[in-house]
Amino acid sequence: MTSKDCGHDDDDRKGAFHRLIGGILTFIVLVLLVVFIIWLVLRPTKPRFVLQDATVYAFNVTAPNLLTATFQVTLSSRNPNERIGVYYERLDVHASYRNQQITLPARMPYTYQGHKDVTIWSPFLYGNNVPIAPYLGMSLQQDQNAGLVVMKIKVNGRVKWKVGTWVSGRYHLNANCPAYLSFGNKGNAFNNLGSSDVKFQISSSCQVDVAI
DSSP states (O other): OOHHHHHHHHHHHHHHHHHHHHHHHHHHHHHHHHHHHHHHHHOOOOOEEEEEEEEEEEEEEEETTEEEEEEEEEEEEEOOOSSOEEEEEEEEEEEEETTEEOSOOEEEOOEEEOTTOEEEEOOEEEEEEEEOOHHHHHHHHHHHHHTEEEEEEEEEEEEEEEETTEEOOOEEEEEEEEEEEEOSSOSSTTTTTTSOOEEEEEEEEOEEEEEO
């Protein structure tokens, strides 16, 4: 075999390698194009969260800069899509007051939500002697004196979309649910909760954001 023949063999191998790489890239582009077209046609709509109620077991300043809070909240989520399912891969729920987290996050169970389905969670949220900013204790007392305490129930997690057998990558989900705790007995509304609890019917729509 001459050096000329060897050169032809090298060229053939290089050509076959380039064709293989080109075929793989073309296949990947076609798959991504199909997924993108499906995405555009179906256009998934983000889930709709509603804070239905909140039961307050404790919500007191136990020391100048310590807050103890115990709540049970009822959250519902509705999948508005007709052809797209939702995997809630991870959801953490916590309560905040005036932009400070006052309870530990509660982890919700892994959940699949079918088309137009509604899922309901009722987690307990606990915060025992949570350090707070000095002004928060005074703010809570002022809100109680006014007869209205506004909290936020926040949901953070990851979701996936399901179309047929195809499942998308993970998306970050954040829901912000206002909880308006309005009561008639002003001043010491939450100071005597050891013997009884207070349940508030809220039915508040949550602001939901879903992003990559």
